[in-house]
Amino acid sequence: MEKRRCHWCSSDPLYIDYHDQEWGVPVHDDTVLFEFLLLESFQAGLSWITILKKREHFRKAFDNFDYQHIALYDNDKKEVLLQNPGIIRNKLKVNSAVTNAQNFIKVQQEFGSFDSYIWGFVNNKPIKNHWKYYEDCPATTPLSDAISKDLKKRGFKFVGSTIVYAFMQAIGMVNDHEVNCFKY
Template sequence: MSSDPIRCEWRGMAGDPLYEAYHDTEWGVPERDSRALWEKLVLDGFQAGLAWITILRKREGFRAAFDGFDPEKVARYGEADRARLMADPGIVRSNAKIDAAINGACIWLDMRERGEDFSEFLWGFTGGKPIQNDFSSIAEVPAQTPVAVEMSKALKARGFKFVGPVIVYAFMQATGLVNDHLTHCHRHKPVRELGG
């Protein structure tokens, strides 16, 4: 009988199949798709003040409510859509966060229209490759870094909301812009190898 793999010590993850699967298959894997990156940035914005597991449990609800996070559809949302979203128990209901998501879709489309790829823009902050960290304890992992501060400022300058440096660093960790799996975690080496 095989034992459970050694994972990062996230509070509340042990024994939660959804949380463990997210850690084992998704978190830290380098994401290069511009739409998927925008979706994750929106979800991290909705997380502000909440635990990530709350958002993870509602992620499919968010995807349904926001038309699969299709920026072209979300950018056209009007008052009826805002009201629909505020009445949807399948998501986190916050006027400010909903408005930020709609506004973010408009910015994403504007960047694309001007020939600026969202993925290339984000990966430019790390030189196109994941930052590889070698933390052995969760206590060593920072809440933000100078690169996250720089990315946060650039996102804010374009008009994105809920993109402070702490949110941005969590986003960077989740999308593989940085590998913060702990060195003893079974995912540290495989994720490092994905970084090229």
């Protein structure tokens, strides 16, 4: 018998693997948290499958999501990124990756880790929702609004409430698997 998955999970093997192995699984490693923050910010206005298909190109282009390194990118490196057909070539998003890396480090310095900061919003305990249909899941919540507002106050870019909520789902801060999904 085939596993039941959330309805958004298409037949694409990349999507299935992401759904089964990553989406909604709590992440506490700062490098992986930065990876998802960067990928979600580039996803703005696009489909997640587009980003997943380009993920390895992003990994290579952005030095394995090494935020310490990305924080030091100069204009020459940004120009190289804007010429890379393997990633989303959007100047504002490329600039935001550098700005966000710099601010990510500032948050680490203030809280000890980005993990402590971000998971503090949920008292280190994932929120488990009970959606029968994924379509019932909101795009934003009062919590994603609050996190977005705080990130923006700290200088982060491309962190609107919808992006933040998708980030929360990706890193397992919120479990939005449908109740009939085997990952629920």
